[in-house]
Amino acid sequence: MNKREMKSLVLYPYPMEYDGQSLQGHYLLKGLKENGEDAVACSRYNQEDKKVFYEKYKPDVVFGIGFWGDVPELVSHPLANKMTPVPWLNANGCVFNYHALLNSLPLILATSNWVKATYIRDGIKPDNIHVAPIGYDPEIFYSRQSYDPEVRRMRKEVLEIEDDELMILTAGGDVTSKGAQEMIKAIAKVQDKLPKWKYVLKIWPSKSAREHGRDEEKLIAELGLDPDKFIYLSEKYDPHKMSLLLNSCDIYAAPSRIEGFGMIQLEAQACGKPVISIDVGGPRDTIIPNETGFLADVESEIKLNSEWVSKRMGFETRHRIKFPEPKTFAYRANIDQLAESLVKLATDSKLRNKMGKAAAQHAYDTFNYRITAKHIADLVKKYVLKEKQAVSRPIDNPVHSFITKRVYQR
Structure with a gap:
């Protein structure tokens, strides 16, 4: 292939909403275009629009955002129309189907080393799957001062948290899967060692999240914790509002029960917040232990x-x-270990600030969406389009360098 702009069709939940897969596709599209590549977006489920793009736009590659269950839309459909698919996949614990089809591809992208290991464990050959982390927008997610008017409004007026209260935050589609119950148990162990605190639990409004929330409420009562110290948020936040929420907290906590990447953990670091998480899955790729956050061991x-x-x-x-x-x-x-990490951060503002600054710099240097999009484009040009010397040397590629150091050993 001659040196020219790579033409890419990006299939994801489009038009963009504020869920993880939609943002994953949005930032890839945005990064490719700003890096000088030619890229357009389409809903992964809109068969008619996809065919129009295949015929009129004639992309070099068709990126597909999803997991193995989306292979019919992300891989089979492009192949049936003589396109070249490059799926960018997450995992949900096990790969049940489509192994032969995935193994026939020149390139599969995995959002983390854990996702890659899961696909390999379940029968995907290791030589065609490469790690490509998700990017974030540093113009939205960045560290703000506590006296920033929008941050103060969020913390004081929306959350009603006082300046002398420590704010712990967990956010997700539901907070149970993000490890909120483990954090509640950790708080109960060390509540006498903590300063005044509030724990904010932000969920995506859904029946499932509300049902899980009742489990959290029951646990709080069983442990004898004050329910007034827990604040529940159940509404959709756009990225700007989410950045204000993250900037309002002092500690972001998400020792997730299963996490293919950990987008909000990355965004929390970008906002200058130390993160408490778990030493497995996506967090191993995004958090530097004892520098940008603490990673607890797997208990079970x-x-x-x-x-x-x-x-x-x-x-x-x-x-x-x-x-x-x-x-x-x-x-x-x-x-x-969660309790120990919480006490360390809760009782030492200098440590929080030090780790928060390191976290913001780490996020910007490694996961800026322009950097992650270039990493993906380089992989495609080398393994799919066969351009010579397309992939940057590891020393020049911060994404490649970092994820190589943090290779997940199953």
């Missing part, structure tokens, strides 16, 4: 011997698949 794993599969997953009938060996579908963080 939730393993399954079998699981149900269905027509929606590409099978002819609904049936149960038995695994040759039990497979891990979730993790639990070590409560004592």
Whole structure:
């Protein structure tokens, strides 16, 4: 291929909403275009629009954002129309189907080393899958001073948290999967060692999240914690409002039970906040232990011997698949280590500031969406379009250098 702009069609939940996959596709598209590549977006489920782009735009590659269950839309459809798909995949614990199709591709992108390891464990060949972390927008997510008018309004008027109160934050589609129950147990262990505090739990409004929330409320009561110290937010936040929420907190905590990447953990670091998380999954790729946050050991794993599969997953009938060996579908963080990390950060403002500054610099240097988009374009040009010397040397590529150091060992 001659040196020219790479033409890319990016398939994701489009028009953009504020969920993780939509933002993942949005930042890839934005980064490619700002880096001088030619790129357009399309809904991954709009068959007619996809065909129009195939015929009229004639992309060199078709990026697809999703997980293995989206292969029919992200891989099969482009291939049927003589396009070159490059899926950028997350994982949900196990890869049940489409192995032969995925193994036929020249390149698969995984959002983290853990995702890559999961696909390889479940039968995807290792030589065509490469790690490509998700980017964030540093013009939206950046560290603001506590006296910033918008931050003060969020903290004082919306959350009603006083200046002398420590704010802990966990956010996600639901906070249970982000490790909120483990953090609640950690707080209960050391509440006598903590200064005045409030714990903000931000969820995406849904029936599932509300049902999980009742479990958190029950746990709070069982542990004898003051329910007034917990603040629940259940509404959709756009990226700007989310950045204000992150800037309002003192500590971001998300020892996730399963995390393919950890977008909000990255955004929290970008906003200058130290993060408490778990030493498995995506957080191992985004957090520098003891420098930008603390990673608790895995206390236990939730393993399954079998699981149900269905027509929606590409099978002819609904049936149960038995695994040759039990497979891990979730993790639990070590409560004592979470509690220890919480006390360290809660009682030492200088440590919070030091780690927060390091976190913001780390996020900007490594996960700026322009950098992550270039990393992806370089991989495509080398492994798919076969341009010579397309991929930057590791020393010149901060994404490649960092993720190589943090390779996940299963």
